[in-house]
């Protein structure tokens with residue numbers, strides 16, 4: 001997951017490949033609650049691991065349900081069988097509607113019938129998301145529920161520690177025009193008390209987001225509960241209802257998360273490798289209503305084929321076709337249509353989406369504000385949004401997208417990086433995707449491509465002990481970029497040769513076949529740098545690299561032309577989305593001469609000797625400051641006067657003398673330079 005302050009996505013030119021989707025949020029949280037209410041054990045596969053499911057799991061743990069992660073990635077839940085073990089606790093439910101609403105209903109009923117008391121709260125936005133219609137329904141039943149903040153909104157207190165008989169004779173009336181989750185909550189909870197008699201729920205007025213009710217009913221079915229539907233608005237929970245664990249249950253991939261990749265397939269040109277996007281984990285047999293996003297994407301021009309659990313998407317009509325659609329049945333995925341509309345041949349109108357205003361943020365306002373920043377003309381109404389794309393490539397703007405702590409705003413606008421003007425897009429606070437799809441951007445970059453010269457590189461060079469390794473890794477961290485420690489590469493070849501049993505002694509290296517083998521080995525190395533750690537084939541080899549023998553082997557293999565050529569390729573290969581910080585000699589002069597920012601870091605020899613001294617002493621090594629200084633001065637002279645790859649700043653490098661700066665100050669300076677030359681200087 002990207003935890004950076006912002007993520008700059010370079011302009012993208014193509015996409016192809018396969019995406020494995022994480023589990024459905026709606027299914028995961030329903031299954032967790034049903035498993036917790038059931039008797040016995042439920043083993044769940046492919047559960048979503050995200051903020052929304054974590055708060056639900058934490059709540060179940062606090063209620064003393066058994067929650068046991070298994071070695072194979074499954075999760076085992078030991079249900080409560082409807083009997084509370086904990087009678088008083090406070091639960092924090094983040095911004096998860098699928099936790100807050102169903103838990104309010106289930107714990108409201110249990111607190112009343114078993115004499116308990118619970119307080120449910122969430123993030124500040126959760127305290128602005130309505131829950132009044134559900135509270136009304138619970139009060140009709142006789143459950144004591146009080147608002148601890150504003151009327152109609154969480155936080156809530158459920159129960160008062162005393163037993164209250166429930167009023168189950170009359171139908172329980174609930175409104176469904178603000179959120180379908182209120183009805184879902186009652187459907188999931190009322191079987192707890194439908195023991196002696198049928199319990200009837202009547203929906204008053206319109207029911208929005210109806211397909212989510214179907215998910216609820218289907219999952220209730222898997223737990224042995226068959227609800228009778230009488231017309232469109234009457235639901236009967238039969239007397240004698242009892243949750244029965246299915247034993248094992250698997251969670252489908254998330255159909256709302258699929259929408260970003262369906263859109264990607266519809267709007268991205270194919271790559272040299274393949275045509276189109278394949279999505280694994282969710283398909284045409286999905287029980288999630290958002291699978292109907294497929295129909296909407298087809299209307300806009302996407303070519304989509306599919307199987308039960310898989311989808312294939314290719315660009316069809318181009319530009320995409322503008323549409324006028326009622327989106328009440330796909331409220332979450334419809335946001336993705338708003339971004340597809342930026343690539344359409346006219347004005348798109350998405351209607352009947354009033355619920356957008358009371359979700360993670362006011363989504364109609366958010367999509368309108370951020371879409372306008374990109375150059376689109378957008379009209380918004382109480383329950384619709386109308387999008388006219390920028391009239392020509394020149395009218396697109398490089399925008400820093402504010403994401404309002406809304407995962408879907410962040411995911412949607414990443415697709416603006418395919419703009420015809422070739423502009424980057426900045427996504428602020430990218431970690432907000434943690435609500436439902438923590439690795440969204442990683443998944444996106446895996447299937448997207450762009451011309452290498454469009455992927456930004458920051459080069460950092462400087463004399464020994466100037467702190468360039470620390471600076472480079474900090475900058476990479478702050479920007480979410482890859483890191484290349486080029487100085488370590490020759491040592492890695494030495495180490496890799498050692499592991500494979502390939503000799504690097506001077507005599508053997510004279511044989512052409514051995515030189516070729518080492519070249520091939522260097523080309524195939526699987527290397528990753530992370531902070532001060534280096535990984536070879538996924539194994540941390542940082543300590544092994546610092547040994548004397550790795551250093552010796554490095555100096556021998558560095559003379560082999562095949563190794564040098566392979567490493568050049570390897571270094572270029574580090575230029576991957578979304579960007580690279582390259583540390584070491586030659587980076588700005590030879591390897592990435594076109595890099596947009598080159599930093600040459602210096603510090604006085606005295607300062608560098610001091611730093612090295614402190615470093616050695618802190619590790620318990622003996623050190624002498626005078627000899628360290630003499631060594632440094634001699635090494636500077638050798639490094640800058642050698643003919644091959646001498647130590648010298650690239651002509652267009654910015655020099656930073658960090659003698660009087662701490663790491664944070666140096667990082668700030670470099671990030672300041674980066675920001676001022678970025679496409680988003682005002683942000």
Ligand SMILES: O=C(O)C1=C[C@@H](OP(=O)(O)O)[C@@H](O)[C@H](O)C1
Pocket residue numbers: 025026027097098178179180181184208209212331332355
């Ligand atoms: O029941 C569910 O799992 C959901 C229902 C929908 O909410 P509304 O019914 O409030 O539209 C949807 O937006 C939400 O992401 C998940």
Ligand SMILES: C=C(OP(=O)(O)O)C(=O)O
Pocket residue numbers: 095096097098332359360408436
């Ligand atoms: C509306 C959403 O979430 P919640 O389940 O919190 O309502 C969403 O995921 O888009």
